[in-house]
Amino acid sequence: MSADAEPAPVSAKPPVTLREVAAAAGVSVATASKALNGQGRMTAETRERIRETARLLGFRPNSLAQSLLRKRSFTVGLLTNDTYGRFSLPLMAGVSDALVDKGVSVFLCNVEDDPRLGQLHVEAMLDKRVDGIVATGKRIDRHLPVDLSNLRIPVVYAFTQPDPGAVGLVSDDAGGARLAVEQFLRLGRRRIAHVTGPESFAVVHTRAEAWRDVLKENGLPTAEPLLGAWSEAWGHDAVEKLFGKAGREGWPDAVFCGNDQIARGVIDALRERGIRVPEDVGVIGFDNWEIVAEATRPPLTSVDMNLASLGREAGLALLSLVEGQPAAPGIRKLPCRLVVRQSG
Amino acid sequence: MSADAEPAPVSAKPPVTLREVAAAAGVSVATASKALNGQGRMTAETRERIRETARLLGFRPNSLAQSLLRKRSFTVGLLTNDTYGRFSLPLMAGVSDALVDKGVSVFLCNVEDDPRLGQLHVEAMLDKRVDGIVATGKRIDRHLPVDLSNLRIPVVYAFTQPDPGAVGLVSDDAGGARLAVEQFLRLGRRRIAHVTGPESFAVVHTRAEAWRDVLKENGLPTAEPLLGAWSEAWGHDAVEKLFGKAGREGWPDAVFCGNDQIARGVIDALRERGIRVPEDVGVIGFDNWEIVAEATRPPLTSVDMNLASLGREAGLALLSLVEGQPAAPGIRKLPCRLVVRQSG
DNA sequence: CTGAAAGCGCTTACAG
DNA sequence: CTGAAAGCGCTTACAG
Known part of the structure; x- marks a missing residue:
């Protein structure tokens, strides 16, 4: 010694x-x-x-010295505008988890919807010579408030609107909706309503279309989806519309909801009307927001977008771009899964 | 040119x-x-x-080259074990926001409760020569699964159990509970019950003690707090206990709840019994989890722990330690605020 | 089999 | 007023 x-x-x-x-x-x-x-x-x-x-x-x-030589910092930037939402959390954890084992660290960049913040963070990332950037958001049909299209480093988009020609990962919303409707069919439901969010969201249309397609494929009657807010209150109102006037025969025997909050509102409103879930009406939500789904009475069956996997895939995709592997540009859709509890 | x-x-x-x-x-x-x-x-x-x-x-x-010379990387690590929870989000955003304007970037380190992950991330941070570390968690009476006590860089603890002699920031839970109870007193309530979480949580005792202190100070009768799970279901059960047997005169006229989920359960259960909120009984929650508080009928008055500010303060505290300013070790408590909606 | 040299991109005394 | 030199901590051809 x-x-x-x-x-x-x-x-x-x-x-x-x-x-x-x-x-x-x-x-x-x-x-x-x-x-x-x-x-x-x-x-x-x-x-x-x-x-x-x-x-x-x-x-x-000293990793700084190594990076200087190797022309690689083993760091990446993670941009998000959803720091108070619940979508980015599993996404971010997925990205981080996929990369930590490869020795790659992740810079957290909260850009809100503020172009100044976006610019600030992107410049900081570039100055720190990140090897690449994962751009993440709270909805897949909106851009982050930054232009990432002409950076000299690779960018992967996850759960946010990608630039043309870029690599983007999103959940397969149509597939997720099919899972829900097919579950209802398996349970013998035949009059399946759809209560969902505002028209301005692309996923509202994607999911509604899939809902209608499955009904058609099975020779069932279709109707217009009920559009409203992403809220419990809208779930209540929708129940009034669906179960308010018609005679019992006109009622749906299942309601596929665009998110878990709407589903929660629907279930509460049904209970208040003395309509039993799932005996009289099945209800399925979307997002599988566990803390809500598990507190619903009865616990809510819901479509899970597998956001942690999405994040993990995004991290790995970025890594292969960084390592020079060519990646097919365009949007890749990752499957959802149905988490069956008791409501449908 | x-x-x-x-x-x-x-x-x-x-x-x-x-x-x-x-x-x-x-x-x-x-x-x-x-x-x-x-x-x-x-x-x-x-x-x-x-x-x-x-x-x-x-x-x-090139920031890497500058860091090598300056012996400062203008990066810090942010450790958390709450990647699926809702507490860390505002906290992390606060840390990041406080630092981005100073040119300091934040590494996101998701350690779950896994010592291996903790070790991995701490080593990555050290190798990348972060200037300091913010340790964050989902409860203030548990350690992260890593030992940060002998690092050569400063560490600030926010909303997690600090090491002895370290700088820690937490919310002032006793103060928060006082805000709730005093609000009830202001509204003329006199029989104020407390329904809260499990005994194993330090905050359960802190808040219960403050609740009892305020009652005593005002010459009001005190009772035992009702301990249970942090869930809506427990809120329902607690209403059965409080409003089940006794005659109307024995009922509380206010319920202070340990979190918003319990409060939500309490309010739903009261409604189902035909007891009006806030006319008959006031209800106040804790956490100000907006998406829950706003969906509650009526919207929930709740104590907000100001976690974004807590994060911001933690970021700034770390920065001054990094810059060599001495900081008084020990736990600093940051005030909560009451967000008044309609339930109490 | 091992070491001296050059260099990554920058900054900071020190000369001139 | 400006530049040559040394150096941060490391790696990688290139000699020997």
């Missing part, structure tokens, strides 16, 4: 450098570098001795 | 270096550096010419 060896990294001391390791092992920095990186040729003993010395000294290479 | 000047940063081209700026401006790199940093002495024209050249070339200094 060399006299230079420190017991353990002590607070406030600067980190151990390669130079110190080399000195302690009695070799040059070049040799030390090669020993630790498994490069070059040297006796097994030399290599082992250097490694042991490094271990003893608690040496960890 | 020099012949070397490029129109705009084009994709795939490597970034412009200081060397290129210097060449284009006909000076040495040293002079160029000083011109851009406002250092050294030179004619105003020289400085201006260099700056103009840099602007034209779209020069942005």
Whole structure:
């Protein structure tokens, strides 16, 4: 054991450098570098001795210096405008989880809907020489308030509107809607209504179309979807519309809802009318927002967009772009899954 | 305009270096550096010419190179184990927002409750030479699954259990509870019950104690708080206990709930019993989880822990530690605020 | 098998 | 007023 060896990294001391390791092992920095990186040729003993010395000294290479040489920082930027929403959380966790094992760290960039913030963050990322950027949002039909189309680094879009020619990942909303409607059919439901969000959302149309397609394919009568707000209150109002006037025979026997909040409102309103879920009417939501789905009485069956997987895929897609693998541009749709609880 | 000047940063081209700026401006790199940093002495024209050249070339200094010299990376790590929860979101946004304007970027580190992940992320942060770390969690009486007590960089704890001798920021839960109870008193309520979470949470005791203190201070009768789960279902059960047996005179005229989900359950259960909120009974929640509070019928009055401010303060506290300002160790409590809606 | 040299992109004393 | 030199901590041809 060399006299230079420190017991353990002590607070406030600067980190151990390669130079110190080399000195302690009695070799040059070049040799030390090669020993630790498994490069070059040297006796097994030399290599082992250097490694042991490094271990003893608690040496960890300065990533900043490595990045400067390697032209890669092993960092990526994660842009989002959904810092108070619930969609970005699993998405961000997915991105981070996919990358941490590859030694890649993720910068969190909250851009809200503010172009100034967007600009600020993008410049910070570029200055810090991130290897790439994942752009994330709270809806797939809106752009972030930044232009990422002419950066010199790869960009992957996840759950937000991609630039033309870019790589984008979104959930397969049509597929998710099919899962819900087909579950109803399997349960013998035949008059399946659809209560969903505002017209201005692309997913409202995608899901409604899939709902109608499945009904048609099965020779069932279709109707207009009921559009409104993404809220419990709209769920209540929709029940009034659907179950208010007609005789019992005219009622739907199932309601496919555009999100879990609407579904929650629908279920509460049905209960207040003495209509039983799922005995009289089945209800399925969208988003699988667990804390809501599980508190609903009865617990809510819901379509899950697999956002954590989406994030993970986005992270991996970015990584392969960074590593120079060509990726087919365009939007890739990832499957949803149905989480069956008790409401439908 | 020099012949070397490029129109705009084009994709795939490597970034412009200081060397290129210097060449284009006909000076040495040293002079160029000083011109851009406002250092050294030179004619105003020289400085201006260099700056103009840099602007034209779209020069942005390589932050990695700067960090290597300055011994500061202008990055910090943000550890959290609450990636699927709702507490960390405003907290993280607050940290990020406070720092982006100072040129400091934030690494997102999702450690779940997994020591391996914790270790992995802390090592990545250290390797990347972050200037400091903010540790964040989902409850203030639990440690993250990592030991941050002997790092050579400053650490600030926000909404998670700090190490002894460290700087920690938490919400003032006792103060928050007082706000709720005092609001009830102001409204003339006198029999104020408390329905809250499980015994294992420190905040359950803190809030219950404050609730009881305010009652005592006002000469009102106190009782035992009702402990249960942090769920709507427990809210329902608690209403059964409070309003089930006794005659109307024995009923509380107000219920202070430990979180918004419990409050939601309480309000729903009261409605189902035909007890009016707020006419017959006032209800106040905790957390001000807007999407729940606003959907409750009537909309829920709730205590807000100001988590975004907490995050902001944590970011700023870390920054001053990084800059060498001494900070008093110990736990700093930040005030809550009451958001009055209609339930109490 | 090992080391001296050059260099990543920048900054900062120090000369002139 | 401006530039040459040294250096941050590392890696990678290139000699020997």
